[in-house]
Amino acid sequence: MSVFILGTVAEPVEAFIAWLSQKSADPALAKQVASFHAKWGKEYGVRWDFAIFQSCLETGWFTFKGDVKKAQNNFAGIGATGNGEPGESFPTVEAGCKAQIQHLATYAGQAIADAELVAKHTKSVKNWISGKAKTWEELAGKWAADGSYWRKISAIATEFSQWHESYPQPKPTLAGKRIAIDVGHGSYKDNLGTGWEPGAVKPPIREWDLNTIAAKECAEKLRSLGAAVDIFQYDPGSPQLTLSEKGARSNGHDVFVSIHHNSVDNPNAQHSLTLIHTNGTVEDSKLAQSIEKQLVAVCKVGDGGVRKQELGVLSTVPSSVKACCLTEGFFITGRLPEPPDQLAKAEGGAIAQGIADYLVQG
Ligand SMILES: [Zn+2]
Numbered sequence: 001m002s003v004f005i006l007g008t009v010a011e012p013v014e015a016f017i018a019w020l021s022q023k024s025a026d027p028a029l030a031k032q033v034a035s036f037h038a039k040w041g042k043e044y045g046v047r048w049d050f051a052i053f054q055s056c057l058e059t060g061w062f063t064f065k066g067d068v069k070k071a072q073n074n075f076a077g078i079g080a081t082g083n084g085e086p087g088e089s090f091p092t093v094e095a096g097c098k099a100q101i102q103h104l105a106t107y108a109g110q111a112i113a114d115a116e117l118v119a120k121h122t123k124s125v126k127n128w129i130s131g132k133a134k135t136w137e138e139l140a141g142k143w144a145a146d147g148s149y150w151r152k153i154s155a156i157a158t159e160f161s162q163w164h165e166s167y168p169q170p171k172p173t174l175a176g177k178r179i180a181i182d183v184g185h186g187s188y189k190d191n192l193g194t195g196w197e198p199g200a201v202k203p204p205i206r207e208w209d210l211n212t213i214a215a216k217e218c219a220e221k222l223r224s225l226g227a228a229v230d231i232f233q234y235d236p237g238s239p240q241l242t243l244s245e246k247g248a249r250s251n252g253h254d255v256f257v258s259i260h261h262n263s264v265d266n267p268n269a270q271h272s273l274t275l276i277h278t279n280g281t282v283e284d285s286k287l288a289q290s291i292e293k294q295l296v297a298v299c300k301v302g303d304g305g306v307r308k309q310e311l312g313v314l315s316t317v318p319s320s321v322k323a324c325c326l327t328e329g330f331f332i333t334g335r336l337p338e339p340p341d342q343l344a345k346a347e348g349g350a351i352a353q354g355i356a357d358y359l360v361q362g
Helices: 013-023 027-044 048-058 093-107 120-129 149-166 207-224 243-250 282-299 340-361
Strands: 178-183 186-190 193-197 228-232 255-262 272-277 303-309 323-331
Touching (some): 013 027, 027 048, 027 093, 048 093, 178 207, 207 323, 228 243, 255 340, 282 323, 282 340, 323 340
Parallel strands (some): 178 228
Antiparallel strands (some): 186 193
16 A cells, blocks of 8 residues: 555544543543644645654654654654654644645645745755655655654554444434423313323332433433433423323424333233334434334343324324424333333433434434
8 A cells, every 4th residue: 555645634633532541541632632733734725634644653642752852843753864863843743744834744745835844854854855745655765864763654544444433423413403392291271270190000110200200311311412302391380281282382493302211900911012103204204213212222131012003192293393202211110121210311312313213313
């Protein structure tokens, strides 16, 4: 493989920064160096990705154990000729990076005016080095006496690409999305009056407590992805809403999800279930499938699928809301793989993931 010194880089600098934050001895400095290499590399048309790899090699992954010290801001040994010769010093990290990029550009044959050149060394040797290396390989024996200079830089490049393949892709962003989460039960208001009820109860477990835990976790995760989240009725003091008031409040949201837990007089019954209204739409079904998939994977209590049911709370959700559904993460009356409150927390994260997948993938 031969790599030209001049060229462009497809990867965002953030990928290199993430890598260096794990690999380098001085992540804060490495981050600055990577950013300035990218900035000046783009300016002079130099492969700044390889300039970063070169700096990793030259500084010993930013440990500065060689002749050049950290305070010199010289990240490629410019002017350091060995035998303790420290080479040039630059006033700032950025000046050092710019000098390195300019020195590389000069090797590749670019003519840069003396007044623009940062390094004295580049000025003094430019007539000798100009155009003497078109590829990184050709720098061996020139930039550094080391005949395996290129092999070492190329090994670092390989290390980066291997890391990058396993590098987790950025999370989906939900910026601009509005999500309404309804905590099932708790405060209520209906034509018989106002009050508070816990939903299903199997002492000491109350459905409302688990709905609350799951809803809070779900909201937190969605907010961390950039969404705006409204939670309806998550404590006894929050405003009591009729079903139609919940529906009205959900207007303007992309998604409405009501969080519940199941109960039945049979300790053997156990599964995750997601419900849509009997006249639910295709979008409701897609959202429900996306959430159910995550519930099954996280709660590990079985797959009850997506079902249609006459559900008052969903019947009032306006059609401006893209999709709505109701979750029954698990049966509080059945056997569980872990304590119900812990499971409800994990379940809240699963619901958030299902909502995020639906909103990102459609
Ligand atoms: Zn319920």
